[in-house]
Amino acid sequence: QKEVEQNSGPLSVPEGAIASLNCTYSDRGSQSFFWYRQYSGKSPELIMFIYSNGDKEDGRFTAQLNKASQYVSLLIRDSQPSDSATYLCAVKGGTSYGKLTFGQGTILTVHP
Amino acid sequence: NAGVMQNPRHLVRRRGQEARLRCSPMKGHSHVYWYRQLPEEGLKFMVYLQKENIIDESGMPKERFSAEFPKEGPSILRIQQVVRGDSAAYFCASSQTGVGSNQPQHFGDGTRLSIL
Numbered sequence: 623q624k625e626v627e628q629n630s631g632p633l634s635v636p637e638g639a640i641a642s643l644n645c646t647y648s649d650r651g652s653q654s655f656f657w658y659r660q661y662s663g664k665s666p667e668l669i670m671f672i673y674s675n676g677d678k679e680d681g682r683f684t685a686q687l688n689k690a691s692q693y694v695s696l697l698i699r700d701s702q703p704s705d706s707a708t709y710l711c712a713v714k715g716g717t718s719y720g721k722l723t724f725g726q727g728t729i730l731t732v733h734p
Numbered sequence: 735n736a737g738v739m740q741n742p743r744h745l746v747r748r749r750g751q752e753a754r755l756r757c758s759p760m761k762g763h764s765h766v767y768w769y770r771q772l773p774e775e776g777l778k779f780m781v782y783l784q785k786e787n788i789i790d791e792s793g794m795p796k797e798r799f800s801a802e803f804p805k806e807g808p809s810i811l812r813i814q815q816v817v818r819g820d821s822a823a824y825f826c827a828s829s830q831t832g833v834g835s836n837q838p839q840h841f842g843d844g845t846r847l848s849i850l
Contacts, residue, residue: 653836654836654838656838656839658841664843665825665841665842665843665844666777666825666841667841668838668839668840668841671836671838673836710776710777712777714836720765720767720782720789720790721767721779721782721790721792721793722767722769722777722779722827722839723779724769724776724777724778725776726775726776727776
């Protein structure tokens with residue numbers, strides 16, 4: 623079992639729709655959860671982070687965390703073509719000490 | 735520019751040469767992390783450093799790779815006797831605090847290493 627797994631892509635949604643990205647993790651001691659966006663050939667850019675159960679909203683983005691289910695998700699409302707990128711879920715804490723453990727990424731395409 | 739600074743952006747080396755990658759953390763950040771992204775693969779942790787200390791090097795290959803973060807100057811990731819399999823994007827990230835903290839890590843633009 624991979625330490626951090628993301629829903630297999632690619633994910634394609636029409637402009638204006640909600641994109642839902644999912645991530646599960648195996649280390650129950652994990653404490654902090656991050657979503658990064660990476661455009662092709664570029665560096666990861668922090669979108670959201672969450673460490674308490676529940677929802678956290680920032681503009682069009684909502685992160686959801688359920689530690690009992692070891693599940694974290696990212697919702698993107700009113701998706702735009704500029705949201706097309708690879709989204710990386712990263713987990714910190716537990717046995718991973720200070721480092722981030724990344725999922726393999728989900729490629730999102732928003733088509734006009 | 736107050737972000738994480740990496741140089742060079744692109745580095746070409748021949749097999750057997752040495753590669754040195756540099757990273758200056760964001761202002762006010764004292765924790766530095768190096769990650770590697772192989773073509774078509776995810777980001778993998780390599781090493782975590784604070785000034786003059788290696789905190790976690792569990793992701794570093796046992797041979798040819800080393801890292802340092804001296805009291806003065808940038809963090810350096812050094813790869814000796816490079817091989818074709820070292821071709822990858824190497825990213826540096828920094829954070830204000832480290833273990834036990836929820837502070838996020840911010841990434842530099844990376845160094846794309848190509849081995850001929």
